Structure formats: C-alpha cells, structure tokens
Amino acid sequence: MHSPNIPLLTWTAKGLYCAAGDFYIDPHRAVDVAVITHAHSDHARRGSKRYICVDKGVELLKTRIGKNIAVETFGYGESFPLGRARVSFHSAGHILGSAQVRVEVDGEVWVASGDYKRDRDPSCDPFEPVCCDTFITEATFGTPKFVWEKDLPHGAHIRAWWAENESAGKNSILFGYSLGKAQRILAELAPLAHKPVLIHDSIHELTECYRRQNRTMAQTRLVSEKLASLSPGEVLVGELILAPPSILRETWAVRFGEFQTAFASGWMQGSRRGYDRGFVMSDHADWNDLNRTIRETGARRVYVQHRDGALVRQLKRDGIAAFPIDDLHLDHFLPKSGENLVLI
Numbered sequence: 001m002h003s004p005n006i007p008l009l010t011w012t013a014k015g016l017y018c019a020a021g022d023f024y025i026d027p028h029r030a031v032d033v034a035v036i037t038h039a040h041s042d043h044a045r046r047g048s049k050r051y052i053c054v055d056k057g058v059e060l061l062k063t064r065i066g067k068n069i070a071v072e073t074f075g076y077g078e079s080f081p082l083g084r085a086r087v088s089f090h091s092a093g094h095i096l097g098s099a100q101v102r103v104e105v106d107g108e109v110w111v112a113s114g115d116y117k118r119d120r121d122p123s124c125d126p127f128e129p130v131c132c133d134t135f136i137t138e139a140t141f142g143t144p145k146f147v148w149e150k151d152l153p154h155g156a157h158i159r160a161w162w163a164e165n166e167s168a169g170k171n172s173i174l175f176g177y178s179l180g181k182a183q184r185i186l187a188e189l190a191p192l193a194h195k196p197v198l199i200h201d202s203i204h205e206l207t208e209c210y211r212r213q214n215r216t217m218a219q220t221r222l223v224s225e226k227l228a229s230l231s232p233g234e235v236l237v238g239e240l241i242l243a244p245p246s247i248l249r250e251t252w253a254v255r256f257g258e259f260q261t262a263f264a265s266g267w268m269q270g271s272r273r274g275y276d277r278g279f280v281m282s283d284h285a286d287w288n289d290l291n292r293t294i295r296e297t298g299a300r301r302v303y304v305q306h307r308d309g310a311l312v313r314q315l316k317r318d319g320i321a322a323f324p325i326d327d328l329h330l331d332h333f334l335p336k337s338g339e340n341l342v343l344i
C-alpha cells in the first residue's frame with residue numbers, strides 16, 4: 001500500500017522524482033528515465049538514458065537535445081505503467097506537445113503541471129484541467145501584478161503594427177523566443193500576412209516541426225536568404241522580421257535599413273523595456289489563471305514552483321494546503337526517530 005504520508009513525487013537535487021515509478025520529471029541532470037513535459041531548455045536536458053514524452057512534441061525534443069536519443073512517446077490521455085505508477089500526459093497549452101504529467105499510485109493522483117497557459121493559442125492544443133489530490137504548479141507570473149487581457153487578437157495587432165511601419169518605409173523587427181512564441185506568432189499571422197515573414201535561422205527548423213504536425217503557419221522565408229538576394233547597397237523595406245533579440249548584434253543587421261522593434265512576451269506587461277512596442281503575449285498563466293486552474297484541479301494540496309511567495313499565501317488564505325516546492329523533500333515527511341517507516 002502507498003502510505004499517504006509519503007509523497008508520490010519528491011523534489012530532489014536531480015529534480016522531481018517518483019520513487020514508485022523510479023523516474024524523474026524534467027530532470028536537471030542525466031538520469032535513467034526522464035519524463036519530459038516539453039522541449040524548452042529548462043525542462044529538456046541532454047544525457048538521460050531514456051526519455052518519455054508526448055508524440056506531438058517528440059520532433060521538437062529531438063531537434064533540441066539530439067536526433068538519436070532513446071525516446072518513447074504517448075498521446076495525450078493515454079496511460080502507461082512505470083513501476084507501480086500509472087502515468088499519463090495531458091495538454092498544458094504552453095507550446096506544441098507540452099504536457100502536464102499525471103501520476104497515479106494506489107488510487108492517489110498527483111499532477112505536475114510543467115509550464116502552462118489558458119490563453120487561446122492556434123499553434124498548440126488547449127490546456128486540459130485534470131482532477132488530482134496534489135497539484136504541482138508552475139508560477140512564473142505568480143503575483144497579482146501579472147494580470148492581462150485574455151484572447152486578444154494578437155495577429156491583428158501585429159499585422160497593424162507591421163502595416164504602419166511599412167507605410168512609413170520601415171521594417172518591423174519582432175523579437176520572441178525561437179521555440180513556442182515564434183510559432184504562435186506565425187500561426188496568429190497565417191490568415192493575415194500579405195507576404196512571407198522573414199525568420200531567423202534559429203526559428204526555421206522548429207517551425208518546420210510545427211508544420212509537420214499540421215499547424216498552419218504564415219509563409220516564411222529565411223532572413224539570411226532574403227538578404228543574400230539583395231543587390232549591393234540595397235536594404236530591406238517594409239518587411240516583418242521574426243528573430244531572437246541577439247540578431248541586432250549580427251554584422252549584417254545594418255542591411256535592415258530603418259526599423260522599429262517590438263517584443264512579444266508576458267514580461268511586456270507594464271514596461272516596454274527599450275523596445276518601440278511591446279505585445280503582452282505570454283505562454284504562461286497569469287495570476288488569475290493560476291488561481292483558477294488550481295481550483296479547477298480540486299487539489300487539496302498544492303506545491304508551487306518558480307515564484308511561490310504570493311501564490312502560497314493566497315492559497316492558504318483560501319484554505320488550500322500550499323507550499324513552496326522546496327518543502328517537497330522526503331525529510332519533511334519522514335517520521336521522527338523511534339517510528340518505523342517502510343519506504344515504498
């Protein structure tokens with residue numbers, strides 16, 4: 001029997017560990033079995049013997065950490081055994097193939113959220129709330145100041161900004177992370193773009209992974225290729241260039257001609273941080289959606305990752321047992337000396 005006093009998952013030096021199934025979720029180091037929530041580099045690391053992830057996300061994972069990894073895939077909602085645990089993936093709405101991990105042992109259910117959002121995103125499946133006893137939530141934007149309007153027509157806003165700059169003879173350089181944000185923007189622009197969006201090389205291969213999963217992206221062309229096609233002295237005019245921020249340090253950036261810059265991120269809330277324009281477009285849940293999601297899971301115990309102070313206090317006020325992830329150490333659950341404990 002699983003003892004209710006021993007947590008199904010514990011927070012260890014290598015990351016979130018399930019003793020009943022002998023696997024880690026998004027381990028920080030190389031391990032034998034790594035269950036991966038999604039392909040962002042703070043979740044998917046190289047070196048583990050065996051990986052398990054969602055089928056729709058496997059190409060992104062391989063592009064990021066290596067084509068030759070040993071990896072097994074499952075669809076959303078498909079359950080599989082790992083040791084004494086039953087495990088399944090459920091859509092997290094964060095990027096293509098992103099998942100929450102549901103772990104069940106002897107009728108007790110824990111869910112580790114990974115990164116998630118509730119906002120509409122045409123580049124991936126929507127978030128699926130999953131009932132559980134204990135929920136481990138991310139809280140990148142876990143303070144009340146991070147609240148933004150939902151389901152905005154981001155594509156139309158970006159298209160209007162692009163048109164405005166184009167009519168002033170300028171280019172529009174839009175910065176966003178190369179995995180997830182860039183493809184969300186391309187999906188938003190798919191029905192609106194009047195010519196190909198110029199993309200940086202680092203975005204290209206990842207975007208192709210999305211296309212192969214039948215996600216409709218705006219037409220794209222490599223910015224490097226477009227620049228190579230210009231005659232000497234010619235510069236770009238009226239283009240939308242989608243790139244990571246490092247692009248302005250590259251030597252050929254002088255050929256962009258005149259341009260305006262914008263950044264698409266949840267961090268744009270309240271500040272433009274030196275860009276001409278900011279699009280508040282987050283791939284994480286804001287404060288309201290964190291609170292709503294936690295309540296929808298019905299969890300009676302919650303562990304909070306990343307930014308735990310305000311959210312833990314708020315949940316406690318509402319009568320939910322809430323803790324920072326650091327409290328999920330086995331030491332906190334072991335009986336005091338003199339008691340017997342049989343570890344599962």
Ligand SMILES: [Zn+2]
Nearest residue numbers: 038040094115
């Ligand atoms: Zn992420």
Ligand SMILES: [Zn+2]
Nearest residue numbers: 040042043115
């Ligand atoms: Zn993350």
